[in-house]
Amino acid sequence: MDDAVVVREARADEYELIGELTVEVYVGGGLVSAASPYVNSLLDVAGRAGKSELLVAEIGGEVGGAVTYCPPGSPYAGLAGPDEAEFRMLAVRESARGKGVGRAMVTACVERAREAGLSGLRLSTQKNMEAAHRLYEQMGFVRTPDRDWAPAPGVDVLTYALAF
Secondary structure, three states: OOOOEEEEEOOHHHHHHHHHHHHHHHHHOOOOOOOOOHHHHHHOHHHHHOOOEEEEEEEOOEEEEEEEEEOOOOOOOOOOOOOEEEEEEEEEOHHHOOOOHHHHHHHHHHHHHHHOOOOEEEEEEEOOOHHHHHHHHHOOOEEOHHHOEEEEOOEEEEEEEEEO
């Protein structure tokens, strides 16, 4: 089996799979309650694909992860400034973890932002996503505590930025 990770734009016929994968990671991983209204946002893959860039990472011929890249002007870019991009809803299937899938998707977002001539890339991450924090820091992202926020009581969201 080929373990090379290939990041590409998602196809419409993959939207349902991507929604299920994202909910599996967020709800199954204890990051979001199954009763949270955010689950509807995670499942609305077609909606976010129409207002951002939806990327998937293939490994071994299967979708191992997905991420939403939000260029300037995307309504999904709630954190980024006018000359920055943002990525959201990064999810890696449990069976694909530790194989470079997350790193490949973040790298693809970085490349898109650089190619667009933007000044940086931003992200939000939950406080308990420690493996993701390590990845972001290894890739040069720095914490931006002045932009931390809480979408709901008891849900602390940390922010990071990568400047170009």
